[in-house]
Amino acid sequence: MNNRHGVRQMRTGWADGPEFVTQCPIRPGKSYTYRFTIQGQEGTLWWHAHSSWLRATVYGALIIHPAPGSSFPFPKPDRQTALVLGEWWNANPVDVINQATRTGAAPNISDAYTINGQPGDLYNCSNKETVVVPVKSGETSLLRVINAALNQPLFFTVANHKLTVVGADASYLKPFTTKVLMLGPGQTTDVLLTADQPPKRYYIAARAYQSAQNAPFDNTTTTAILHYRNTSKTSPPIAASLPAFNDTNTVTSFSRKFKSLRNVVVPKTIDENLFFTIGLGLDNCPKNFPKNRCQGLNGTRFTASMNNVSFVLPSNFSLLQAHSNGIPGVFTTDFPAKPPVKFDYTGNNISRGLFQPVKGTKLYKLKYGTRVQIVLQDTNIVTSENHPIHLHGYDFYIVAEGFGNFNPKKDNSKFNLVDPPLRNTVSVPVNGWAVIRFVADNPGVWLMHCHLDVHIKWGLGMAFLVENGVGELETLEAAPHDLPVC
Numbered sequence: 001m002n003n004r005h006g007v008r009q010m011r012t013g014w015a016d017g018p019e020f021v022t023q024c025p026i027r028p029g030k031s032y033t034y035r036f037t038i039q040g041q042e043g044t045l046w047w048h049a050h051s052s053w054l055r056a057t058v059y060g061a062l063i064i065h066p067a068p069g070s071s072f073p074f075p076k077p078d079r080q081t082a083l084v085l086g087e088w089w090n091a092n093p094v095d096v097i098n099q100a101t102r103t104g105a106a107p108n109i110s111d112a113y114t115i116n117g118q119p120g121d122l123y124n125c126s127n128k129e130t131v132v133v134p135v136k137s138g139e140t141s142l143l144r145v146i147n148a149a150l151n152q153p154l155f156f157t158v159a160n161h162k163l164t165v166v167g168a169d170a171s172y173l174k175p176f177t178t179k180v181l182m183l184g185p186g187q188t189t190d191v192l193l194t195a196d197q198p199p200k201r202y203y204i205a206a207r208a209y210q211s212a213q214n215a216p217f218d219n220t221t222t223t224a225i226l227h228y229r230n231t232s233k234t235s236p237p238i239a240a241s242l243p244a245f246n247d248t249n250t251v252t253s254f255s256r257k258f259k260s261l262r263n264v265v266v267p268k269t270i271d272e273n274l275f276f277t278i279g280l281g282l283d284n285c286p287k288n289f290p291k292n293r294c295q296g297l298n299g300t301r302f303t304a305s306m307n308n309v310s311f312v313l314p315s316n317f318s319l320l321q322a323h324s325n326g327i328p329g330v331f332t333t334d335f336p337a338k339p340p341v342k343f344d345y346t347g348n349n350i351s352r353g354l355f356q357p358v359k360g361t362k363l364y365k366l367k368y369g370t371r372v373q374i375v376l377q378d379t380n381i382v383t384s385e386n387h388p389i390h391l392h393g394y395d396f397y398i399v400a401e402g403f404g405n406f407n408p409k410k411d412n413s414k415f416n417l418v419d420p421p422l423r424n425t426v427s428v429p430v431n432g433w434a435v436i437r438f439v440a441d442n443p444g445v446w447l448m449h450c451h452l453d454v455h456i457k458w459g460l461g462m463a464f465l466v467e468n469g470v471g472e473l474e475t476l477e478a479a480p481h482d483l484p485v486c
Contacts (some may be wrong), residue, residue, distance in 0.1 A: 001018065001019040001026060001050060001054075002017050002034065002047060002058075003018055003392075004034070004045065005047060005390070006018065006046070006062075006170055006362075006425075007041065008039060008040075008394065008442060009036055010037070011442065011475065011476055012037070013393065013443075013476060013478070014447070014479055016393060016444075018050040018142075018447050019313070020313040020315065020317075021318060021320065022318055022320045024321070024483075024485055024486035025051060025486070030080060030443060031277075032483070035336050037320075038064060041064055041162055042067075043171060044062075044082070044144040044145075044146065044188040045169070045170050045203075046084070047060055047096045047224070048060075048062065051152060052094050052097060052098075052314055053453055054450060056087060056089065056091070059084065059088075059148045059378050060084065061082040061084055061088070061146055062078075063080075063144065064170060068330040069134050070165075072142075073166075075313065076140035077140045077141055077142035078143070079141050080138070080143075081142070081143065082142060083115055083133075083156075083204065084116055085113065085114070085115060085146065085156065085183070086113065086115075086117065086149055086236070087113055087148075087151065088113070088114050089110050089151045089237065089325075091427045097454070103295040104283070104285070104300065105296055105386055106215070106454070110149075110151070110218040112126075112218070112220055112222065113152070113218065113220060113221070113222035115131050115156065115206065115224040116205065118130055118222075119179065120205075120223030122221050122222075122223055122224075123220065131224035133204065133224055133225065133227065134226045134229060135193075135228055136195060136228070137195050137196075137199050137229070138195060138196070138432075139194070140193065141192070142191075142192055143191050145181060145183060146183075147183035147184060150454075151212065151452045152185065152208050152217065152218065152315060153386055154182070154183055154206045154208060154209060155180055155181070155182055155204045155206060155207055155208070155209050155242050155247075156182075156204075156205070157180045157181070158203075159203045159204075159239060160202055161193055161202065162179065162194075162258050163191040163192075164177050164191055164193075165177075165178060165257070167187060167335040167355045168189045169187060169422070169425060171260065171395065171421065171422040172260070173258055173260065173262070173421060174194050174261055174366060174419070176397065176408075178257070179241075180224055180242065180249045180254070181254065182250070182429040182486070184312060184387075184425060185451040185452060186388050186390050186424075187423070192369070197228075199228035199229070200231055200237075200240045201225050201226065201227050201236070201237040202230060203224075203225060203237045203323065204223060204226055204240070205221045205224075205240035206222050206242075207221040207477065208245050209251060209428035210245045210279070210359050211246065212385040213384075219245060219443055229413075240320075248430060251260075251429075255401065258398070259416070259421060259422060260397075260419045262419065263419050264419060264422065265437055266397050266418075267371035267373070270372070270373045270437070271371045272337070272373070274338070274373065274374045275307075275339065276375065276376055276462075277339045277378075277415050278376055278378060279304065279379035279381045279460075280303070280305050280357045280383065280458070280460075281302075281305055281357050281382065282302065282401070283292065283296075283356055284356055285300060297382070302382075302458055303356070303357060304357075304456075304458035305357035305460060306462050307335070307338065307339045307340070307462075308341070308354070308358060308386055309335060309336065309357060309358055309362050309462065310358065310460075311361070311449070311459070311462055311463075312359075313460065314361055315328050316330070316486050317369070319363070319445045320444060323445055323465060324479060327400070330361065331361040331362070332361065333362070333363050333364070335362035336362075340367045341354065344409055345378070345380070345405050346380050346403075346404055346405055348380065348382060348431070350379070350380060354381060359459065360387040363462070363463045363464065364462065364463075364464050364465070365465045366440040366467065367467050368443060368468060368470075369441060369469060373435065373436070374435070374436050374437075375430075375433055375434075376426065376433060378429065378430060378433065384431040386427055387428045387449040388426070388428075388450070389434075389449075389450055389452065390424060390425040390449060390450075391425075391448045392446045392447045392448070393446035394424070395423065396422070396424070396436040396437050397421070397438065397440065398426050399420045400434070401426075401429055401432065402414065403431055403433075404434055406432075406433040411433075416433065428471070442465070444466055444476050445463050445464070445465050445466075446461065446463060447463050
């Protein structure tokens with residue numbers, strides 16, 4: 001089950017990849033060929049497994065170069081390098097999440113972060129394999145940075161060098177200069193780096209941005225080395241400076257600089273105005289349940305939800321197969337357009353009765369061509385947190401973000417409807433909100449979920465069922481002959 005993260009998959013939902021959403025799992029010894037066409041996309045995406053926690057080590061860069069005869073909207077760089085940030089467990093990651101699922105507790109944190117598969121100099125016994133990025137004085141490199149970590153937003157920097165951001169999630173941006181990036185899991189950022197410092201060795205570094213209070217996390221730093229040509233390989237690299245792990249101000253300052261390269265056509269009239277609360281929860285354990293299965297807070301089990309629905313995947317059919325073949329009983333289309341109860345979403349005194357969501361395989365149906373706005377509202381149930389929310393099959397405009405509870409009377413005036421960034425994954429601010437807009441022009445069943453994989457395992461997701469339009473070009477293609485069966 002392999003997902004090309006961010007590829008639109010126009011009318012080819014069968015090639016999207018998430019298990020039990022667009023296909024059944026590929027059985028041992030079997031194969032499945034993903035057939036799709038990339039249309040109108042250019043830049044940095046990536047691919048990864050979409051089953052359990054397999055993507056902890058099954059991932060890679062997916063680079064879409066400018067078409068022949070066209071070029072970048074900036075001077076052509078002298079060289080290009082993909083830097084894929086990862087997260088490493090010494091144990092089998094599938095065993096880690098299976099243990100957490102059995103016990104109801106949070107999973108064990110990772111043992112290291114990696115850059116292109118290597119932890120770097122600051123971990124024991126790994127410095128011989130540290131990734132080296134060669135540069136030549138005066139040259140400009142295009143660094144394609146991808147956060148493939150399983151559960152951790154990451155800060156990224158290069159010691160003593162400025163980074164000029166030019167793209168994100170395979171969309172070009174108005175260039176801006178920064179010393180540090182923050183990428184949520186699933187996000188990509190393209191930066192230009194000019195080798196304009198004294199010819200030495202400089203650390204490329206990444207470490208956690210951790211917004212959830214009192215939650216354990218891997219507080220280590222992964223490094224690679226920016227190596228100027230003709231510099232001694234034994235000279236110690238210059239150290240990099242990264243923000244404090246909880247520096248939300250730096251994250252906010254960074255994210256608010258994102259604007260599309262040119263003015264864009266944002267849906268102005270909205271047909272479906274949706275409001276989704278996102279966050280964690282706690283399932284109460286039945287009295288006869290073994291205590292070793294209830295190791296969450298205060299003898300509960302951790303869960304998560306959107307609009308108080310904890311998403312449950314089917315097991316006998318994929319959602320797309322059930323939809324396409326009219327198979328009843330696999331899902332319902334009653335996912336709520338707003339939370340069932342209005343409350344102080346980011347307050348400190350949330351009723352304990354709101355901590356336990358309902359479970360269900362609930363989809364939200366959209367007619368082809370529907371203009372959609374979604375307010376994604378973080379909640380302080382258990383703890384607030386920065387959530388990277390990813391929508392399969394679509395890009396969307398991030399028209400606004402802020403802190404506290406979204407207030408349309410006050411916050412609508414903050415909308416950028418001129419040049420908002422186009423992305424496939426939005427980092428919803430901790431104890432805050434983000435507003436996205438898109439047109440439902442891709443028929444099929446499309447998963448929307450938190451890209452912190454422990455959260456999707458706990459149920460922080462939902463799916464849209466986008467109906468066919470009129471004619472072949474607005475209709476989901478037929479299922480391929482080699483589609484896996486459950």
